[in-house]
Amino acid sequence: MYGSVSEKPEKPAPARGGGQHILVVDDETRIAELLATTLELAGYRVGTAATGGEALDRVGRERPDLVILDVMLPDMDGFTVCRRLVAADEDHPPVLFLTARDSLDSLVTGLGIGGNDYVTKPFRIAEVLARVQAQLRTRSRRREEPSPRYADLVLDDTTRQARRGQRTLALTPGEFRLLRYLLVNAGQVLSKEQIGEHLWLAEHRRYGDNAIEKLVSRLRHKVDGAGPALIHTRRGFGYWLGRLAQI
Known part of the structure; x- marks a missing residue:
């Protein structure tokens, strides 16, 4: 009688990194070292921080x-760290939260302010590696998308630079983020409330309308100083980017 030996199929090898830089933030030394060692063996460059x-x-x-x-x-919760990362840079790195199972309800807050995914403690290394790989793939695809542009105004998300025709615009991080927000919503009037929430999230009321008006004024001077105006005010409603014939 002939037959074949039944063998369990081999599990596919986990995808390896290509030298991407990952920062592990955890004040528990044992966990930080475990993650750092595992990620380095998987082909990533790793740094650690405890606060x-x-x-x-x-x-x-x-x-x-x-x-x-x-x-x-120990010094601030991870949600505050995430909120500040998002506020500081439109192209902030994706955030993978580590959380205890009894804190899952609070993850609604974390994912709502810019966090991308989470893993619960105690975690399985294979799950962490899979979620890391998924977030890096998403980030890579996003960076391959064409840079936002309108008429002769172009933003380069990789170099964080903006250009109007042949002029390079010397923008601050806040001006760049505002210009990008106006650009991807070209032709649409954006209220001060919308702009404030985009720039400063839940803290936008602390800055007030005056801060937004000054920021728009500085940006308009740089963008429209030597060419047809692209940034406009719709009194009582907000600001928009486009040609005057649009609205």
């Missing part, structure tokens, strides 16, 4: 491709 303040500093200096962020940190 929210250190994480914000390292993201600003090193611009990692992804942040693995514990919700509970």
Whole structure:
């Protein structure tokens, strides 16, 4: 009697990284070292931080491709760190939260302010690697999309530069984020409330309408200073970018 030996199919090998830079933020040394070692073996470059303040500093200096962020940190919670990352840079790295199972309800807040995904503690290394790979793929696809543009106004999300015709515009980070918001919503009137929420999230009321008016004024001077106006005011409603014939 002939037969074949039944063998369990081999599990596919986990996808390996291509040298992308990941920042692990966790004040528990054992967890931080476990993640750092595992990710390095999987082909990533890894840095670690034990506090929210250190994480914000390292993201600003090193611009990692992804942040693995514990919700509970000694100086500030992970949601505050995430909120500040989003407010500081439109092209902020994706955030993968680490959280205890009994804190899942709070993840609604974290994902709503700019977090991308989460893993619960205790976690399985395979799950962490899979979620890291998924977030990096999404980020890579987004960066391959054409840069936003309107008429002779072009923004380069990779270099964080803007150009109007042959002129390079010297924009601050806040001006760049505002211009990008107006550009991707070209032809649509955006209220001060909408602009404030986009720029500063839940803290926008602390800045007030005056801060938005000054920011728009500075941006308009740089964008429209030597060409047909593209940034306009719709009194009582807000601001919009486009040609006057549109509205």
